[in-house]
Amino acid sequence: MRRLPGRVLVVGSILAALATLSACADADVRNPAGAAASTRGSTQPPIAITHIHGVARDPRSGELLLATHQGLFRQVDGELRQNGPVIDLMSFAVGADGTFFASGHPGLSTDLPQPVGLITSNDGGASWRVASRGGQSDFHALTVAAGTVTGFDGALRSTSDNSTWTQHAIPSPPRDLAAAPRTGTLLAPTSSGLLTSTDDGKTWTELAPPELAVLAAWADDTTAVIATTNGRLATSTDAGHTWTLHPQTIGMAEALHAQRTADRQVEVLAVVDDKVIRTLDGGATTQILAE
Numbered sequence: 001m002r003r004l005p006g007r008v009l010v011v012g013s014i015l016a017a018l019a020t021l022s023a024c025a026d027a028d029v030r031n032p033a034g035a036a037a038s039t040r041g042s043t044q045p046p047i048a049i050t051h052i053h054g055v056a057r058d059p060r061s062g063e064l065l066l067a068t069h070q071g072l073f074r075q076v077d078g079e080l081r082q083n084g085p086v087i088d089l090m091s092f093a094v095g096a097d098g099t100f101f102a103s104g105h106p107g108l109s110t111d112l113p114q115p116v117g118l119i120t121s122n123d124g125g126a127s128w129r130v131a132s133r134g135g136q137s138d139f140h141a142l143t144v145a146a147g148t149v150t151g152f153d154g155a156l157r158s159t160s161d162n163s164t165w166t167q168h169a170i171p172s173p174p175r176d177l178a179a180a181p182r183t184g185t186l187l188a189p190t191s192s193g194l195l196t197s198t199d200d201g202k203t204w205t206e207l208a209p210p211e212l213a214v215l216a217a218w219a220d221d222t223t224a225v226i227a228t229t230n231g232r233l234a235t236s237t238d239a240g241h242t243w244t245l246h247p248q249t250i251g252m253a254e255a256l257h258a259q260r261t262a263d264r265q266v267e268v269l270a271v272v273d274d275k276v277i278r279t280l281d282g283g284a285t286t287q288i289l290a291e
Contacts, residue, residue, distance in 0.1 A: 049073065049080075052271045053104075054092035055255040058124065064269070064276065064289055065125070067092030067102060067255075072125040080290055084125040085110050091142035091151065096181060100125050101149055103139035118142075118149065118162060131162040143177040145218075146184030148200050150177055158200050168201040176256075178216040178224075185239060187224060189213035194226065196240055209234050210245040217258035219266045227253035227270060233283045235266065246282030 054067035064075035067089035074083040086107030093101045100121040106112035112119070117133035139151035150158045152174050157165040172190035179186050186197040187207075194207045194216070211228035218224050224236045231249045236242060251272040258268050265280045269289070276290040 052255055052276070053090055055257045055269050055271055055276060056092065056094050057257065057259060057269070058098070059094060059096065060098045060124070065092075065094070066276065066290070071107065072100075072102075074125070075290060084121070084127065087112065087116065087119075087128065091139045093142045093144045093149070095144050098122075098124070099144075100128075101142060101144050102128070103137060103142055103151065103153075105138065118151065118159075120162065132159070133165065141174050141177040141188075143179040143186070145179035145181050148179070148184055150179060150186060150201055152177060156201055170201065171195065171204055171206075176215045178218055180218045180221045180224075180239070183221045185218075185221070187213075187216040187218070187226075187240065189216050189226065194240070207240045209236075209240070209243045215253050215256040217256045217268070219258040219260050219268075223258070223260070223266060225256065225258040225266065225268055227256050231272075233268060233270075233279070235282060244282070246284065248283040250277065250279070250283040250286060 049068045049070055051069035052066050056065045057063065058065055066073040069088050071086045072083045072089060073080045087110060088105040089102045090104035091102060095101065102119050103116060105115055112130060113134035115138035116130060117135065117137045118131045118139065119128040120131045121128045137153040139153045141152040143150050148158055148160050149162060156168045156170045158168065159165045170188065172192045174188035174190055176189050177186060184200065186201060188195040194209050194213045195204045196207050197204050209226055211230050211232065211234065213226035214229055215227040216224060222237055222239050224240050226234050228234060231251045232246055233250060234243045234245045250270060253270040253272050255271040258266060261267050268279050270277050274291060275288050277286045278289050279286045
């Protein structure tokens with residue numbers, strides 16, 4: 001996912017620079033698949049969030065989740081709280097069963113490999129375990145649906161068992177990846193256009209949204225949302241064949257999430273200008289969830 005410029009989101013008081021991780025640098029830590037990193041829980045000091053790479057909701061609790069340069073944060077009772085160890089989560093995805101998937105770089109206090117490969121969490125992000133490709137892959141785009149994880153680490157790869165990967169060709173490197181929750185239909189915004197695949201990335205077709213997409217998300221199996229290079233949202237209710245471009249500019253989105261609410265509205269979460277915003281009407285009105 002993309003990184004936020006400018007200001008930082010502050011969770012409690014700012015921790016000194018030692019709290020931030022080496023992240024995108026060269027921490028030479030090696031550990032085989034199966035290694036785990038765990039949280040120190042409430043004993044961890046508060047941390048300043050400098051980059052947000054992903055935004056989502058926990059399907060079990062509905063709580064806001066932020067995947068950041070400093071690890072995973074969860075919004076509880078309106079307050080952002082660090083949730084687990086310090087890991088630079090360059091990409092983040094949540095399975096329908098509540099399993100978390102991520103990739104990136106280890107924090108100084110973890111024993112994860114560099115890069116971490118595909119890591120998973122079954123306890124809401126409190127601890128993480130290397131599933132595969134530890135020391136090999138830094139997936140900057142990652143998505144999961146219909147039993148398949150798809151990621152891009154310079155090559156497009158997919159796995160149905162979190163261990164054995166198949167490499168696929170793609171016409172252009174994806175900026176983002178999004179998979180429909182049940183069908184697994186993929187959307188891949190690229191610099192040359194929006195691509196879609198219905199066979200786990202084996203073949204691709206180009207779609208024709210009204211503006212160039214930078215990020216994509218699925219609210220359900222037919223409802224897709226894109227954030228465009230002009231800072232607007234566009235939605236499709238037929239899996240990307242036709243689109244409605246919403247006129248209101250929300251700004252350049254750095255991370256995007258969509259889902260259906262209990263009353264079937266399309267909720268879109270976006271990270272824009274150091275803020276996490278929520279909209280139910282394509283950006284015509286927005287609510288700030290975190291800043």
